[in-house]
Amino acid sequence: xxxxxxxxxxxxxxxxxxxxxxxxxxxxxxxxxxxxxxxxxxxxxxxxxxxxxxxxxxxxxxxxxxxxxxxxxxxxxxxxxxxxxxxxxxxxxxxxxxxxxxxxxxxxxxxxxxxxxxxxxxxxxxxxxxxxxxxxxxxxxxxxxxxxxxxxxxxxxxxxxxxxxxxxxxxxxxxxxxxx
Amino acid sequence: xxxxxxxxxxxxxxxxxxxxxxxxxxxxxxxxxxxxxxxxxxxxxxxxxxxxxxxxxxxxxxxxxxxxxxxxxxxxxxxxxxxxxxxxxxxxxxxxxxxxxxxxxxxxxxxxxxxxxxxxxxxxxxxxxxxxxxxxxxxxxxxxxxxxxxxxxxxxxxxxxxxxxxxxxxxxxxxxxxxx
DNA sequence: TATTGTTATACTCTATAACTATA
DNA sequence: TATAGTTATAGAGTATAACAATA
Numbered sequence: 001x002x003x004x005x006x007x008x009x010x011x012x013x014x015x016x017x018x019x020x021x022x023x024x025x026x027x028x029x030x031x032x033x034x035x036x037x038x039x040x041x042x043x044x045x046x047x048x049x050x051x052x053x054x055x056x057x058x059x060x061x062x063x064x065x066x067x068x069x070x071x072x073x074x075x076x077x078x079x080x081x082x083x084x085x086x087x088x089x090x091x092x093x094x095x096x097x098x099x100x101x102x103x104x105x106x107x108x109x110x111x112x113x114x115x116x117x118x119x120x121x122x123x124x125x126x127x128x129x130x131x132x133x134x135x136x137x138x139x140x141x142x143x144x145x146x147x148x149x150x151x152x153x154x155x156x157x158x159x160x161x162x163x164x165x166x167x168x169x170x171x172x173x174x175x176x177x178x179x180x
Numbered sequence: 181x182x183x184x185x186x187x188x189x190x191x192x193x194x195x196x197x198x199x200x201x202x203x204x205x206x207x208x209x210x211x212x213x214x215x216x217x218x219x220x221x222x223x224x225x226x227x228x229x230x231x232x233x234x235x236x237x238x239x240x241x242x243x244x245x246x247x248x249x250x251x252x253x254x255x256x257x258x259x260x261x262x263x264x265x266x267x268x269x270x271x272x273x274x275x276x277x278x279x280x281x282x283x284x285x286x287x288x289x290x291x292x293x294x295x296x297x298x299x300x301x302x303x304x305x306x307x308x309x310x311x312x313x314x315x316x317x318x319x320x321x322x323x324x325x326x327x328x329x330x331x332x333x334x335x336x337x338x339x340x341x342x343x344x345x346x347x348x349x350x351x352x353x354x355x356x357x358x359x360x
Numbered sequence: 361t362a363t364t365g366t367t368a369t370a371c372t373c374t375a376t377a378a379c380t381a382t383a
Numbered sequence: 384t385a386t387a388g389t390t391a392t393a394g395a396g397t398a399t400a401a402c403a404a405t406a
Contacts, residue, residue: 043220
Protein backbone atom coordinates (compact mmCIF):
# COMPACT_ATOMS: atom_id res chain seq x y z
CA UNK A 1 0.00 0.00 0.00
CA UNK A 2 0.92 3.67 -0.35
CA UNK A 3 3.17 2.39 -3.15
CA UNK A 4 6.04 4.65 -4.07
CA UNK A 5 6.89 7.55 -1.74
CA UNK A 6 6.67 11.13 -2.82
CA UNK A 7 8.35 12.51 -5.88
CA UNK A 8 8.70 16.04 -7.28
CA UNK A 9 10.09 17.40 -4.04
CA UNK A 10 12.54 20.25 -3.22
CA UNK A 11 14.43 19.10 -6.31
CA UNK A 12 18.07 18.46 -5.45
CA UNK A 13 20.21 20.54 -7.80
CA UNK A 14 20.80 18.45 -10.93
CA UNK A 15 24.43 19.61 -10.96
CA UNK A 16 24.53 19.57 -14.77
CA UNK A 17 21.22 21.05 -15.92
CA UNK A 18 20.46 19.84 -19.43
CA UNK A 19 23.76 18.57 -20.72
CA UNK A 20 23.64 15.30 -18.78
CA UNK A 21 24.32 12.54 -21.26
CA UNK A 22 27.70 11.11 -20.25
CA UNK A 23 27.61 8.33 -17.61
CA UNK A 24 28.68 10.80 -14.91
CA UNK A 25 31.50 10.01 -12.53
CA UNK A 26 30.10 8.92 -9.19
CA UNK A 27 32.05 9.99 -6.12
CA UNK A 28 32.33 7.24 -3.50
CA UNK A 29 34.59 8.91 -0.92
CA UNK A 30 35.15 8.15 1.85
CA UNK A 31 33.82 4.61 1.38
CA UNK A 32 36.88 3.12 -0.37
CA UNK A 33 39.01 4.24 2.57
CA UNK A 34 36.88 2.43 5.11
CA UNK A 35 37.96 -1.02 6.19
CA UNK A 36 34.40 -2.30 6.51
CA UNK A 37 33.45 -1.27 2.99
CA UNK A 38 36.66 -2.60 1.46
CA UNK A 39 36.19 -5.88 3.29
CA UNK A 40 32.65 -6.26 2.02
CA UNK A 41 33.60 -5.59 -1.59
CA UNK A 42 36.57 -7.96 -1.43
CA UNK A 43 34.53 -10.66 0.24
CA UNK A 44 31.78 -10.46 -2.36
CA UNK A 45 34.32 -10.54 -5.19
CA UNK A 46 36.11 -13.58 -3.77
CA UNK A 47 32.87 -15.45 -3.11
CA UNK A 48 31.65 -14.77 -6.62
CA UNK A 49 34.89 -16.16 -7.87
CA UNK A 50 34.43 -19.16 -5.61
CA UNK A 51 30.89 -19.70 -6.87
CA UNK A 52 32.11 -19.79 -10.45
CA UNK A 53 34.93 -22.21 -9.80
CA UNK A 54 32.80 -24.57 -7.75
CA UNK A 55 29.45 -24.20 -9.48
CA UNK A 56 29.52 -27.71 -10.93
CA UNK A 57 29.92 -29.20 -7.43
CA UNK A 58 27.05 -27.21 -5.93
CA UNK A 59 28.89 -26.34 -2.71
CA UNK A 60 28.81 -23.00 -0.90
CA UNK A 61 31.71 -21.66 1.17
CA UNK A 62 29.69 -22.43 4.30
CA UNK A 63 29.20 -26.03 3.22
CA UNK A 64 32.91 -26.35 2.49
CA UNK A 65 33.57 -25.12 6.02
CA UNK A 66 31.32 -27.74 7.52
CA UNK A 67 32.74 -30.57 5.44
CA UNK A 68 36.23 -29.49 6.46
CA UNK A 69 35.45 -29.41 10.16
CA UNK A 70 33.57 -32.69 10.15
CA UNK A 71 36.32 -34.30 8.10
CA UNK A 72 38.97 -33.08 10.53
CA UNK A 73 37.01 -34.02 13.63
CA UNK A 74 35.01 -37.19 13.08
CA UNK A 75 32.49 -37.78 15.82
CA UNK A 76 32.11 -34.11 16.64
CA UNK A 77 28.79 -32.59 17.61
CA UNK A 78 26.75 -30.07 15.61
CA UNK A 79 27.22 -27.49 18.32
CA UNK A 80 30.98 -27.89 18.08
CA UNK A 81 30.92 -27.34 14.34
CA UNK A 82 28.77 -24.28 14.83
CA UNK A 83 31.00 -22.82 17.52
CA UNK A 84 34.09 -23.39 15.40
CA UNK A 85 32.62 -21.72 12.32
CA UNK A 86 30.54 -19.04 14.00
CA UNK A 87 27.21 -20.54 12.92
CA UNK A 88 24.34 -20.54 15.37
CA UNK A 89 22.85 -23.72 16.70
CA UNK A 90 19.57 -23.09 14.94
CA UNK A 91 21.17 -22.40 11.58
CA UNK A 92 23.37 -25.42 11.45
CA UNK A 93 20.46 -27.83 11.40
CA UNK A 94 19.26 -27.25 7.82
CA UNK A 95 22.87 -27.09 6.65
CA UNK A 96 23.63 -30.54 8.04
CA UNK A 97 20.27 -31.70 6.72
CA UNK A 98 21.26 -30.70 3.20
CA UNK A 99 24.63 -32.42 3.40
CA UNK A 100 23.06 -35.54 4.89
CA UNK A 101 20.42 -35.70 2.17
CA UNK A 102 23.20 -35.59 -0.39
CA UNK A 103 24.87 -38.44 1.46
CA UNK A 104 28.00 -36.44 2.23
CA UNK A 105 27.61 -36.35 6.01
CA UNK A 106 26.07 -38.79 8.47
CA UNK A 107 24.55 -38.15 11.86
CA UNK A 108 25.86 -41.16 13.74
CA UNK A 109 24.75 -42.38 17.12
CA UNK A 110 26.37 -40.40 19.92
CA UNK A 111 28.56 -42.15 22.45
CA UNK A 112 27.67 -41.10 25.95
CA UNK A 113 25.34 -38.10 25.66
CA UNK A 114 22.21 -39.19 23.86
CA UNK A 115 21.22 -35.62 23.16
CA UNK A 116 23.89 -35.10 20.53
CA UNK A 117 24.91 -36.82 17.33
CA UNK A 118 28.34 -37.92 16.21
CA UNK A 119 28.98 -36.35 12.83
CA UNK A 120 31.12 -37.90 10.16
CA UNK A 121 31.79 -37.89 6.44
CA UNK A 122 30.64 -40.65 4.14
CA UNK A 123 33.15 -41.96 1.64
CA UNK A 124 31.33 -39.80 -0.89
CA UNK A 125 31.83 -36.83 1.39
CA UNK A 126 35.50 -37.58 1.77
CA UNK A 127 35.94 -37.83 -1.97
CA UNK A 128 34.17 -34.53 -2.56
CA UNK A 129 36.18 -32.81 0.16
CA UNK A 130 39.39 -33.99 -1.44
CA UNK A 131 38.35 -32.51 -4.77
CA UNK A 132 37.27 -29.27 -3.09
CA UNK A 133 40.64 -28.98 -1.38
CA UNK A 134 42.45 -29.49 -4.63
CA UNK A 135 40.53 -26.65 -6.23
CA UNK A 136 40.78 -24.43 -3.19
CA UNK A 137 44.54 -24.78 -3.19
CA UNK A 138 44.59 -23.74 -6.82
CA UNK A 139 42.43 -20.76 -6.03
CA UNK A 140 44.81 -19.71 -3.27
CA UNK A 141 47.69 -19.98 -5.71
CA UNK A 142 45.88 -17.61 -8.06
CA UNK A 143 45.28 -15.14 -5.26
CA UNK A 144 48.92 -15.31 -4.26
CA UNK A 145 49.89 -14.72 -7.89
CA UNK A 146 47.89 -11.48 -7.84
CA UNK A 147 49.05 -9.94 -4.59
CA UNK A 148 52.25 -11.89 -4.13
CA UNK A 149 52.85 -14.72 -1.65
CA UNK A 150 54.10 -12.22 0.91
CA UNK A 151 51.02 -10.12 0.35
CA UNK A 152 48.81 -13.12 0.95
CA UNK A 153 50.49 -14.01 4.24
CA UNK A 154 50.32 -10.39 5.31
CA UNK A 155 46.66 -10.15 4.34
CA UNK A 156 45.85 -13.26 6.39
CA UNK A 157 47.68 -11.81 9.39
CA UNK A 158 45.90 -8.46 9.11
CA UNK A 159 42.50 -10.12 8.73
CA UNK A 160 43.13 -12.28 11.77
CA UNK A 161 44.04 -9.15 13.72
CA UNK A 162 40.86 -7.39 12.64
CA UNK A 163 38.71 -10.39 13.48
CA UNK A 164 40.22 -10.69 16.92
CA UNK A 165 40.01 -6.98 17.65
CA UNK A 166 36.35 -6.72 16.71
CA UNK A 167 35.41 -9.94 18.46
CA UNK A 168 36.84 -9.08 21.84
CA UNK A 169 35.81 -5.44 21.83
CA UNK A 170 32.54 -4.69 23.65
CA UNK A 171 30.30 -6.33 26.23
CA UNK A 172 29.59 -9.64 24.53
CA UNK A 173 31.48 -12.63 23.25
CA UNK A 174 29.94 -12.90 19.81
CA UNK A 175 30.12 -16.00 17.69
CA UNK A 176 28.08 -18.98 18.66
CA UNK A 177 27.14 -17.36 21.90
CA UNK A 178 23.49 -18.25 21.64
CA UNK A 179 20.06 -17.07 22.73
CA UNK A 180 19.43 -13.98 24.78
CA UNK B 181 8.38 -33.92 5.14
CA UNK B 182 10.65 -36.96 5.79
CA UNK B 183 11.82 -34.82 8.70
CA UNK B 184 15.27 -35.59 9.97
CA UNK B 185 17.51 -37.74 7.79
CA UNK B 186 18.86 -41.06 8.93
CA UNK B 187 20.72 -41.52 12.15
CA UNK B 188 22.49 -44.53 13.64
CA UNK B 189 24.64 -45.05 10.55
CA UNK B 190 28.14 -46.52 10.00
CA UNK B 191 29.12 -44.65 13.19
CA UNK B 192 32.12 -42.45 12.54
CA UNK B 193 34.79 -43.37 15.06
CA UNK B 194 34.12 -41.27 18.19
CA UNK B 195 37.86 -40.73 18.63
CA UNK B 196 37.53 -40.59 22.43
CA UNK B 197 35.13 -43.41 23.35
CA UNK B 198 33.69 -42.77 26.81
CA UNK B 199 35.95 -40.16 28.30
CA UNK B 200 34.50 -37.29 26.25
CA UNK B 201 33.63 -34.52 28.66
CA UNK B 202 36.09 -31.75 27.86
CA UNK B 203 35.01 -29.26 25.14
CA UNK B 204 37.28 -30.96 22.58
CA UNK B 205 39.66 -28.96 20.43
CA UNK B 206 38.22 -28.58 16.94
CA UNK B 207 40.68 -28.64 14.07
CA UNK B 208 39.89 -26.01 11.42
CA UNK B 209 42.84 -26.43 9.06
CA UNK B 210 43.20 -25.42 6.32
CA UNK B 211 40.37 -22.89 6.59
CA UNK B 212 42.25 -20.19 8.55
CA UNK B 213 44.87 -20.16 5.80
CA UNK B 214 42.34 -19.49 3.07
CA UNK B 215 41.79 -15.92 2.00
CA UNK B 216 38.08 -16.41 1.38
CA UNK B 217 37.45 -17.83 4.83
CA UNK B 218 39.55 -15.19 6.58
CA UNK B 219 37.75 -12.46 4.66
CA UNK B 220 34.35 -13.80 5.63
CA UNK B 221 35.22 -14.00 9.31
CA UNK B 222 36.75 -10.53 9.35
CA UNK B 223 33.85 -9.04 7.46
CA UNK B 224 31.30 -10.55 9.83
CA UNK B 225 33.27 -9.34 12.86
CA UNK B 226 33.56 -5.80 11.52
CA UNK B 227 29.89 -5.62 10.56
CA UNK B 228 28.83 -6.87 13.96
CA UNK B 229 30.96 -4.15 15.46
CA UNK B 230 29.34 -1.66 13.11
CA UNK B 231 25.86 -2.84 14.07
CA UNK B 232 26.61 -2.27 17.74
CA UNK B 233 28.05 1.20 17.30
CA UNK B 234 25.23 2.35 15.01
CA UNK B 235 22.31 0.44 16.47
CA UNK B 236 20.65 3.56 17.89
CA UNK B 237 20.58 5.16 14.41
CA UNK B 238 19.03 2.12 12.71
CA UNK B 239 21.29 2.24 9.67
CA UNK B 240 22.87 -0.73 7.92
CA UNK B 241 26.20 -0.58 6.10
CA UNK B 242 24.33 -0.72 2.80
CA UNK B 243 22.18 2.24 3.79
CA UNK B 244 25.26 4.20 4.80
CA UNK B 245 26.69 3.48 1.38
CA UNK B 246 23.61 4.82 -0.36
CA UNK B 247 23.44 7.94 1.80
CA UNK B 248 27.10 8.59 1.08
CA UNK B 249 26.75 8.24 -2.67
CA UNK B 250 23.58 10.32 -2.86
CA UNK B 251 25.14 12.96 -0.63
CA UNK B 252 28.25 13.12 -2.79
CA UNK B 253 26.33 13.14 -6.06
CA UNK B 254 23.07 15.07 -5.72
CA UNK B 255 20.78 14.51 -8.68
CA UNK B 256 22.16 11.08 -9.47
CA UNK B 257 19.96 8.22 -10.66
CA UNK B 258 19.12 5.02 -8.82
CA UNK B 259 20.93 3.00 -11.44
CA UNK B 260 24.07 5.06 -10.89
CA UNK B 261 23.95 4.43 -7.16
CA UNK B 262 23.46 0.75 -7.79
CA UNK B 263 26.32 0.52 -10.26
CA UNK B 264 28.65 2.38 -7.90
CA UNK B 265 27.87 0.15 -4.92
CA UNK B 266 27.35 -3.14 -6.73
CA UNK B 267 23.65 -3.33 -5.96
CA UNK B 268 21.28 -4.59 -8.62
CA UNK B 269 18.63 -2.37 -10.12
CA UNK B 270 15.83 -4.44 -8.65
CA UNK B 271 17.30 -4.42 -5.16
CA UNK B 272 17.89 -0.74 -4.89
CA UNK B 273 14.22 0.12 -5.13
CA UNK B 274 13.13 -1.03 -1.66
CA UNK B 275 16.31 0.43 -0.18
CA UNK B 276 15.53 3.89 -1.54
CA UNK B 277 11.91 3.39 -0.53
CA UNK B 278 12.95 2.85 3.07
CA UNK B 279 15.21 5.89 3.15
CA UNK B 280 12.53 8.03 1.49
CA UNK B 281 9.90 6.89 3.98
CA UNK B 282 12.22 7.98 6.76
CA UNK B 283 12.57 11.32 5.02
CA UNK B 284 16.31 10.98 4.54
CA UNK B 285 16.31 10.82 0.74
CA UNK B 286 14.02 12.37 -1.88
CA UNK B 287 13.25 11.18 -5.37
CA UNK B 288 13.21 14.52 -7.18
CA UNK B 289 11.95 15.18 -10.67
CA UNK B 290 14.49 14.21 -13.27
CA UNK B 291 15.88 16.77 -15.66
CA UNK B 292 15.93 15.47 -19.19
CA UNK B 293 15.20 11.77 -19.04
CA UNK B 294 11.75 11.31 -17.56
CA UNK B 295 12.37 7.63 -16.88
CA UNK B 296 14.75 8.35 -14.02
CA UNK B 297 14.59 10.28 -10.78
CA UNK B 298 17.05 12.79 -9.39
CA UNK B 299 18.06 11.58 -5.94
CA UNK B 300 19.06 13.88 -3.14
CA UNK B 301 19.36 14.09 0.63
CA UNK B 302 16.92 15.97 2.79
CA UNK B 303 18.36 18.23 5.46
CA UNK B 304 17.53 15.43 7.85
CA UNK B 305 19.47 13.04 5.67
CA UNK B 306 22.45 15.39 5.59
CA UNK B 307 22.43 15.70 9.36
CA UNK B 308 22.29 11.95 9.83
CA UNK B 309 25.08 11.39 7.32
CA UNK B 310 27.27 13.90 9.16
CA UNK B 311 26.77 12.00 12.40
CA UNK B 312 27.40 8.67 10.69
CA UNK B 313 30.66 9.97 9.26
CA UNK B 314 31.80 11.19 12.64
CA UNK B 315 31.27 7.76 14.13
CA UNK B 316 32.75 5.98 11.15
CA UNK B 317 35.93 8.02 11.45
CA UNK B 318 36.17 7.04 15.07
CA UNK B 319 35.69 3.40 14.18
CA UNK B 320 38.49 3.62 11.63
CA UNK B 321 40.72 5.14 14.29
CA UNK B 322 40.02 2.16 16.52
CA UNK B 323 40.85 -0.25 13.73
CA UNK B 324 44.08 1.59 13.02
CA UNK B 325 44.92 1.44 16.72
CA UNK B 326 44.67 -2.35 16.56
CA UNK B 327 46.64 -3.11 13.44
CA UNK B 328 48.61 0.11 13.20
CA UNK B 329 48.03 2.94 10.73
CA UNK B 330 50.49 1.37 8.30
CA UNK B 331 48.67 -1.94 8.66
CA UNK B 332 45.39 -0.29 7.84
CA UNK B 333 46.72 1.34 4.67
CA UNK B 334 48.31 -1.92 3.65
CA UNK B 335 45.12 -3.83 4.33
CA UNK B 336 43.13 -1.42 2.18
CA UNK B 337 45.65 -1.80 -0.65
CA UNK B 338 45.59 -5.59 -0.45
CA UNK B 339 41.80 -5.70 -0.36
CA UNK B 340 41.59 -3.44 -3.39
CA UNK B 341 44.00 -5.75 -5.19
CA UNK B 342 41.91 -8.80 -4.34
CA UNK B 343 38.69 -7.13 -5.40
CA UNK B 344 40.16 -6.09 -8.71
CA UNK B 345 41.75 -9.44 -9.40
CA UNK B 346 38.55 -11.40 -8.75
CA UNK B 347 36.36 -8.94 -10.61
CA UNK B 348 38.30 -8.96 -13.85
CA UNK B 349 39.11 -12.64 -13.82
CA UNK B 350 36.74 -14.82 -15.87
CA UNK B 351 34.16 -14.38 -18.59
CA UNK B 352 31.84 -11.82 -17.05
CA UNK B 353 32.00 -8.28 -15.77
CA UNK B 354 30.18 -8.71 -12.49
CA UNK B 355 28.70 -5.92 -10.38
CA UNK B 356 25.60 -4.20 -11.57
CA UNK B 357 25.69 -6.02 -14.83
CA UNK B 358 22.02 -6.87 -14.90
CA UNK B 359 19.55 -9.38 -16.22
CA UNK B 360 20.50 -12.39 -18.26
C1' DT C 361 15.15 -2.10 -29.66
C1' DA C 362 17.30 -0.60 -25.29
C1' DT C 363 17.08 1.54 -20.75
C1' DT C 364 14.94 3.00 -16.01
C1' DG C 365 12.31 1.94 -12.57
C1' DT C 366 9.44 -1.35 -10.85
C1' DT C 367 7.12 -5.77 -9.09
C1' DA C 368 7.31 -10.42 -7.83
C1' DT C 369 9.78 -14.09 -6.31
C1' DA C 370 13.39 -17.16 -4.40
C1' DC C 371 17.45 -18.50 -2.04
C1' DT C 372 21.22 -17.81 1.41
C1' DC C 373 22.92 -16.20 5.70
C1' DT C 374 21.95 -14.39 10.09
C1' DA C 375 19.13 -13.86 14.31
C1' DT C 376 15.56 -14.77 18.22
C1' DA C 377 12.23 -17.30 20.70
C1' DA C 378 10.37 -21.42 22.12
C1' DC C 379 9.79 -26.39 22.12
C1' DT C 380 11.72 -31.59 23.04
C1' DA C 381 14.51 -34.83 25.01
C1' DT C 382 17.83 -35.51 27.44
C1' DA C 383 21.27 -34.45 31.35
C1' DT D 384 18.12 -26.00 35.93
C1' DA D 385 21.00 -26.39 31.86
C1' DT D 386 22.32 -28.30 27.33
C1' DA D 387 21.77 -30.33 22.24
C1' DG D 388 19.00 -30.44 18.75
C1' DT D 389 15.12 -28.77 16.58
C1' DT D 390 11.28 -25.79 14.68
C1' DA D 391 9.32 -21.55 13.28
C1' DT D 392 9.98 -17.14 11.93
C1' DA D 393 11.94 -12.72 10.55
C1' DG D 394 15.18 -9.67 8.40
C1' DA D 395 19.15 -8.49 5.33
C1' DG D 396 21.42 -9.24 1.00
C1' DT D 397 21.61 -11.22 -3.45
C1' DA D 398 19.65 -13.06 -7.75
C1' DT D 399 16.29 -13.66 -12.06
C1' DA D 400 12.43 -12.82 -14.91
C1' DA D 401 9.05 -9.87 -16.62
C1' DC D 402 6.34 -5.60 -17.17
C1' DA D 403 5.35 -0.28 -18.06
C1' DA D 404 6.96 4.06 -19.38
C1' DT D 405 10.23 6.29 -21.86
C1' DA D 406 14.07 6.88 -25.00
